[in-house]
Amino acid sequence: MDDNRIPVIDYTKFKKDPQGFAEAIKGACMDIGFFYLINHPIPQAQVDEMFDISKNFFDSPMAEKEAYLIGRDNLGYTAMFQEKLDEINQKTGDNKESFNLAATSGLIQTQSLPQVLDAQREKIAAFAKETHRLSLNILRAFAIALQIPENQGGTEFFTSRHDQDALGGSIFRILKYPKGSDITGEVVRAGSHSDYGSITLLFQQDVPGLEVQANRTTWVSAPIIPGSVLVNVGDQLEFWTGGLFKSTKHRVTFLPEHAHKDRYSIAIFDHPNDAVLLNVLPSPLVTLTEEQQAIDKTAGEHLRERLEKTYTYKD
Ligand SMILES: O=C(O)CCC(=O)C(=O)O
Numbered sequence: 310m311d312d313n314r315i316p317v318i319d320y321t322k323f324k325k326d327p328q329g330f331a332e333a334i335k336g337a338c339m340d341i342g343f344f345y346l347i348n349h350p351i352p353q354a355q356v357d358e359m360f361d362i363s364k365n366f367f368d369s370p371m372a373e374k375e376a377y378l379i380g381r382d383n384l385g386y387t388a389m390f391q392e393k394l395d396e397i398n399q400k401t402g403d404n405k406e407s408f409n410l411a412a413t414s415g416l417i418q419t420q421s422l423p424q425v426l427d428a429q430r431e432k433i434a435a436f437a438k439e440t441h442r443l444s445l446n447i448l449r450a451f452a453i454a455l456q457i458p459e460n461q462g463g464t465e466f467f468t469s470r471h472d473q474d475a476l477g478g479s480i481f482r483i484l485k486y487p488k489g490s491d492i493t494g495e496v497v498r499a500g501s502h503s504d505y506g507s508i509t510l511l512f513q514q515d516v517p518g519l520e521v522q523a524n525r526t527t528w529v530s531a532p533i534i535p536g537s538v539l540v541n542v543g544d545q546l547e548f549w550t551g552g553l554f555k556s557t558k559h560r561v562t563f564l565p566e567h568a569h570k571d572r573y574s575i576a577i578f579d580h581p582n583d584a585v586l587l588n589v590l591p592s593p594l595v596t597l598t599e600e601q602q603a604i605d606k607t608a609g610e611h612l613r614e615r616l617e618k619t620y621t622y623k624d
C-alpha cells in the first residue's frame with residue numbers, strides 16, 4: 310500500500326466477502342489510520358438534508374447560538390476561536406464554529422436544542438441511527454480482522470460495547486468554517502489533533518481543506534470523494550488495540566477558495582460506552598504492555614481527560 314494515500318474501500322464487499330473487507334480495513338487502520346468507504350448505505354439525500362439543517366442553524370442569530378454554549382457535558386455550541394485543538398502550536402483558537410449533538414439514544418431525545426435544530430430533532434435522530442448502523446458494521450469488521458474468539462463475543466465484541474442505548478460519549482458534530490481569509494495569521498483553521506473516540510465518520514461537502522499526517526510526518530490532503538464517507542481511528546481504539554490501529558493526527562488548513570466559500574463538514578464520533586475498560590482486548594494480534602494492562606482506564610475517563618485539555622469552558 311502507498312503509505313501516503315488514504316485507501317478507498319468498497320463497502321459492498323462487507324456482505325460479499327467479509328474476511329476480505331476486514332483485511333482491507335485492518336491494513337488501512339494499521340497504516341494511515343484513515344479510509345474512505347464508497348457505496349455505503351447512507352442515502353446522499355439524507356446527508357444533503359443534514360448539511361441544509363446545519364447551514365440553517367449556523368445562519369441563526371448569534372444570541373441564539375450562544376445561548377447553548379458547550380459545557381462539560383461536551384454538548385452544544387462552540388464559537389469561533391473557542392476550541393484550540395493544538396494547544397502547543399496554535400496562537401489563536403480554531404477558525405470555525407461547531408455544534409455538538411448527542412448521538413446516544415436517550416440524550417438525542419432530551420438534549421436542549423436551539424429552535425432551528427429542535428424542529429429537526431426527528432431527522433437528526435434518524436441520521437444518528439443510520440450512521441451508527443454503519444459504524445457497527447465497521448466495528449464488526451474490526452472484530453473479524455482482530456480474530457476475537459467466539460467465547461469472548463466474536464464478531465459482536467466491539468458492537469456490544471458501543472450500545473447507542475447505554476451511556477457513552479458519542480457525538481454528532483456539525484461544523485462551519487466561515488469564508489474569509491486568514492485574519493489571525495494562522496495557516497491552520499482546525500489545529501492538528503487526533504480524535505478521541507473509537508471511530509469517526511466524516512462527511513465533507515464541496516470545499517476541501519482536511520489534511521492527514523501520514524507516517525506521523527507528512528501532511529497529505531484528504532480530498533472530497535463524492536458520495537463517500539471518510540472513516541478514521543480515534544485514540545480510544547489505538548489504546549485498546551495496544552497501538553496496532555493508528556489514531557492519526559489531522560487538521561484543516563486555509564485554501565485559496567476558503568476566502569469566498571464557507572466550508573461545512575459533519576463528524577460522527579463513535580465512542581465505546583463510558584463503562585468499557587480499554588485495557589482488555591482478547592485478540593491474538595494484540596499484545597498490551599504490562600504497563601498498559603495495569604492502567605484500568607474506562608472509555609469515559611479517557612474522553613474526559615482529553616476534553617479538559619482542549620476547551621476553554623465559559624462556565
Ligand atoms: O472539518 C473537518 O473536515 C474535520 C473536523 C475534525 O477533524 C474534528 O472535528 O475532529
Ligand SMILES: [Fe+2]
Pocket residue numbers: 502503504559
Ligand atoms: Fe478530528
